[in-house]
Amino acid sequence: MADALLEVIDLAVTFHTANGPVQAVKGISYRLGRGETLAVLGESGSGKSVSASAIMNLLDMPPAEIVRGRILYEGRDLLTLNHEERRQINGRKIAMVFQDPLSHLNPVYPVGWQIAETMTAHGRPKREAEARALELVRRVGIPEPETALAKYPHEFSGGQRQRLMIAMALALKPDILIADEPTTALDVTVQAEILQLLEELQAETGMGLLLITHDLGVVAEVADRVVVMNGGEIVEEGEAGEVYRNPKHPYTKKLIDAAPGKGEMRRPEGANEPLLKVRNVSKLYGNFAGLREASFDLQPGETLAIVGESGSGKSTLAKVLMRLEEANSGTAHYKGRDLLAMTPRETASIRREIQMVFQDPTQSLNPRMTVFDLVSEAWVIHPSVLPRLRWRERVGELLAEVGLAPEHMRRYPHQFSGGQRQRIAIARALALEPDLIVCDEAVSALDVSVQAQVIALLERLQREHGIAFVFIAHDLALVRDFADHVLVMKGGHIVEQGTVRQVFETPREDYTRALLAAGLDADPKQQAERRRLRQEGLAAAQ
Template sequence: MPAPILQVEGLTVDFLSDGDPVRAVDDVSFHVARGETLVILGESGSGKSVSTSTLMGLVDCPPGHIVSGRCLFDGQELARLDEDKRRALNGRRIAMIFQDPLASLNPVYTVGRQIEEVYRSHGEGRGDLRSRILDLMRRVGIPEPEQRVDHYPHQFSGGQRQRIMIAIAIALKPDILIADEPTTALDVSVQAQILDLLRDLQRETGMALIMITHDLEVAASMADRIIVMNSGKVVEAGPARDVFETPQHAYTRKLIAALPHGEAADAGHKRSRERAEEVLLKVEGLGKDYVLSSGAFAGKSVFKAVEDVGFHLCKGETLGIVGESGSGKSSVARMLMRLNEPTSGKAIFAGQNIFDLTGKDLMAFRRRVQMVFQDPYGSMNPRMSVRSIISEPWQIHGDILPRARWRDRVVELLELVGLKAEHEGRYIHQFSGGQRQRIAIARALASEPELIICDEAVSALDVSIQAQVIDLLADLRNRLGLSYIFITHDLPIVRHFADRILVMKQGRIVEENETTALFATPLHDYTRTLLNAVPLPKWQTRRETA
């Protein structure tokens, strides 16, 4: 093995609090060599990001406090560098890609100016700088860079913004690139493009790559070596294939067991085929148009977000809807909930056209159909206690439950979704992401619905929390006879949970089939593209898994 370019030894980091200090990183050691990919794997709160932010000097002290340990880069002790030396190092020799590119890019500067800033801040502003910037944008796959260089971050898609962040990070050809959850919020095909780009850049420049992720599939497809972190500690480390195929620590085994794949996914939480095929919802010719204008004196154009969509859902069935961002999945869900009005089509639920309902009839429909959104924190009032959030539907629909029963029913619902009675008095900010999503599910159940629409309800959760929420939804379906429309871009999850799948592209359904059949013999080129974009372990090929 080549000598490490970076070596971390016994790193311990505390964060000050009102009580005792919180230990975020506890005696962590790792190393990485040139040309090597080290993946730091673990769930939210495991200390992954703090460990690498310390390398970049990005941990605020206070409240952070480096208790002990050494971080050696090319023989230099990073903690002993003064501010000028640190600034010269960051960006030039060690660079970082952050999880949320929109929050990391300055919204008031063009992307070209932000790339230019890297060169100028390191004294590289001489010569034809604009030409270098355009070449860099082409290298990371930004189309029409001559025009896009003068655009602002909000004018790019999520995948393109991540490419801009990569362009900024690699501008000066660093020795180490740290990628902190670079693909978490991206569609599977865009994720594949970003991972391919990182591999290509590594082959060209020989840089070391440290990737932080909680996505096991991404970790297996990228890593040469893996360290697994839990509660601030390294619980397992070794070559990637060894960690995945023969995990030694119970926590690693739990993570890998939570990942649905292959035959286990096909035999997942499917309903029994013996159940009655009574149609609960039938959608025909659903369409949504948006009129776009380029300015006061420009002509108008029509954008078809959803076009001629039709499907049905049986009682007790789970229907998955998959596709990339912009494919129309969420638009369909919002129209079914009457959050957006359709341009055309009809949706018959229990014999009534949803789009004709008004007044009391619409209120009664919304009691029978509930929605769980992607971001539970954004969909619940942070000023309301959990008790108030869950009981709010009973205030709106006065015939569901007498007030004297409210508190007992709140406790019942909390326990039903795996939480505790004492949680009812707390507020949303006091819970983890997975717990917030459980509260959102409890609120949806409060109105005793027949159908729950889940819009990317587990996409931002850790793999073990995803598994817990999916298990919960499946258990509720079996116990309460619920039906689901499950919208996602995560193919392994939908394979594990859905009975049938619709594949959407550019507002249209391009394929519909039973889940097992769709994964075994996809008929449409776009479906095959999505399935082929799912990351494979570095030591496998598509042929081996066919």
């Protein structure tokens, strides 16, 4: 690695908080070579994103303080450069793609203007910048690129917004691209496309790719080497396949053991009277059918997974069942009563039995309420569930069950990471001990070991209390381990359904086979074989 583009040497970062200093990064060192993909793997709070922010000079100082260390780009210490010198490097030589593109794209400007501004801010002529923006939008696979330049961020899907962020980051042909969880919330096929795009662009330009992730499947797909972080320290590093096959540190072993997709598939019991019986449910948005003639049964105490790409109708189906959207036709009988025909008063009364965990906890948790208030609000609405004297004790128990500390109940949502906020949302849903929980990508933002912990919690609650789950997910390995039955949706239709074993081992539809082929395996050797088969399939199709 004599040709290292980037060297992080003994970097230490401390945050000064009201409760004292917090050592987020504790003297880490790693190198990134030209044309290499280095994955920085770790859970929330491990320090991986803090170290990346330090490279880009994005830390708020204070409260952050870089206590010691050097960050060398082509031999120059970035930490010693002044503001103007850093401006010449950020964006031009080192660019970054963030986890949530909607938060980093300006909602009031067309995307074409935003991509061009990346270049005009560094002195490129406007006309040249606009031509380059069109070229980039076309290169990253946005449909109708000429029209797309005039659109605003909200007019694109999540995967398309991430592609636009990549286009913006690559506008000035940087030497280094830092990608911070670029595929976390994306469907499997879109995730595969984004990773393939990054690889193609890397091959074209020779840039070094620093990939921040908690997903072992992503590491297996694209990484040459991996650095494993825990508690602000690097606990292991090496070639990706070797680290997976022969992990040295207990933490690395824990991450690998927690990866889904390796356990026994469930064998559902014989059919009983369904807890939920959905028949011919449709939802129209003007002339667009978001949901078409959906029908399925859910047995008590079972998990029904719903998979499909963005726009397939998964979340629309969940919202219709929760009466957050009104169906245009069809029935949904829960314990013999049609949810879709209930009055508002009847719907409110049944909320105790049916809860929902939403995909984005930032939007579903009230930022002005403490964690205690958020979780205990359920008992304010349904006071017969728990005596008030037990509220604080029970909130602490629920937080402990989802992997948080009881003392966290005094904090507000903004003081937690995205994964921690989702755990709070799950604790809130469990507060009423419901019979049915609708999970809309409820664990997609969680670290692999926390995800395994939450799934184990849901399985235990399912065994002990007979809770049924409607489980919307894009992680097929997780669905394989957790679900009893699977619905596959496309374009508002249910195109296939059956037991997990039927759908995963003998899929009937080409679309289902494509989804399964796009899934990532945590084992680099297995993932390389999947990629080979996928490429052979594409070549045969052509």
